[in-house]
Amino acid sequence: MRRAVLAVGGILVLLAALVIGAFAVGRYPVSPGELAALVQAKLFGTPAEVPATVETVVFGIRGPRVLAALLVGGALAASGSAYQSLFRNPLVSPDILGVSAGAAFGAVLGIFLSLEVWAIQGLAFVFGLGAVATAYAIAASLRGHDPILVLVLAGVVLGALLGACIALVKYLADPYNQLPAITYWLLGSLAAADPGDVRSTVLPVLAGLAVLWLLRWRITVLSLGDEEAASLGIRAGRVRALVVAAATLVTAAVVSISGIVGWIGLIMPHVARLLVGPDFRRLLPVAVLLGAGFLLGVDTLARTAARIEIPLGVLTAFVGTPVFLWLLATARRSWQ
């Protein structure tokens, strides 16, 4: 318990430092003093004594991007934690049931049809949910097998099929306008995040997180397996459906504004389990904070490390692979 308090405290301090740092670096640096003055002015409704440009940067450009990074990172880590507990498998990530592949196909299709940005995001969201619903329907119609195994296999197969569909659309896309946009989206980016994105995402994310939080003890018990959980008094199938729905909602909502950002949902739950153990009541908040901080750090790096924006998916893979290998080599206690 003290360990958990210490971990949360440490992460919060780190998170605050990352937020201040994210504002301070970039093409137009905002000093911590200016940031504090602006926030204070906004809170008390007094006029801020900083240049108007700073205000635009903070509230119009960098602020939304920082918020989006926190939101996307926290959401991906939360759904990764839920899936790993649910499927009792530490190698599971939020895209295991095909949500990322579905969202990617939706977005790619939207770009191919030259739709508006909001429609592209909407398609990503709908196809992400649709892919998981299809995987679930397949698993439900194939009774008499291990339900978890069938569900995961259905997700993997659907993901492969959607991957082929994405390849087809890329093949048909206009190589000068659409293909770069598609590629960019598939690699993940928050460069285009605006206040509207944050507003449209925050509600589904909070709703999904609330469901996960309400079910926190049942998710903990469900990580013993369906049969034991049922003998302890839990309706395993129903709780699993609820958790999958909540985690999918959260993932689809953030993927529709950020594109595909891998690794966070896989690695952050591991790190969180190392810090506070597998009890979902502690795992969820710690994983959310870690994921939020991690993606904010990576995104800050993505927009400042080189002259051009580095795609997020590329950076998370470069950071994620060694971290995961290190976990694999040294930290078996996350799952044993």
Next chain:
Amino acid sequence: MRLEARDLAFGYRGHPVGRNVSLALGAGEIVCLLGPNGGGKTTLFRTLLGLLPPQGGEVLLDGADLWTLARRDVAKRIGYVPQAHTGYFPFTVRDVVLMGRTAHLAPFAGPSRRDRVLADEAIERLGLAPLADAVYTRISGGERQLTLIARALAQAAPLLVMDEPTASLDFGNQLRVLEQVVALARSGIGVLLSTHDPDQAFQRADRVALLRGGELVADGRPDDVLTSESLRTLYGVEVHVVDAALPDGRRGRVCLPARASA
């Protein structure tokens, strides 16, 4: 509190495993289920726990149809002790035992202080207090089995179903686990357990049921049911059932293998 199977057919849809099983478990008694591997013991248990729907006949819990009861109401009355395994995330012993309280919690709540006290009492009762903060996946097989029994105790169910609680335990741990089973029965809990060891049934059981090919071939007192004939039919091996005098004056029965046929 009484769990009763009447004319039960069990198995999976399109794949029947057993039928015509009538069996009852009441407060304070130990009923041993013996039978060869693949004879349907685990499937029968899953049906008696309400994890599988009956394929025919019925399972009654205090006269009510078990399959129509809510999961948490079943869990308050029947505890399940599975075979100790390690397929968990690294929960501590205390975490695992605390999960026994699940059926008693309000819908969206976690365990309260009182639940933690009850879990600690169960841990204490099984002598696991020194291990309470140890990680479940890293203690010995016997300790894991005792942890799962403690969890069933924390569940506070008047009936317990145990699936081969002594399987893959060393001799000392087998006896320790069985001592706990007897202590549970003395405190009024009815225990239904499966085992592969007829000697355990001789020493501890009030009743023995023999399951072969999905059907009960006998159900009664150990001395009546466990004979060299019934064990030959059940397992296809020749054994002698002999009376033994113990140094403390008690008598007991044991099974010894017959000489290999020349």
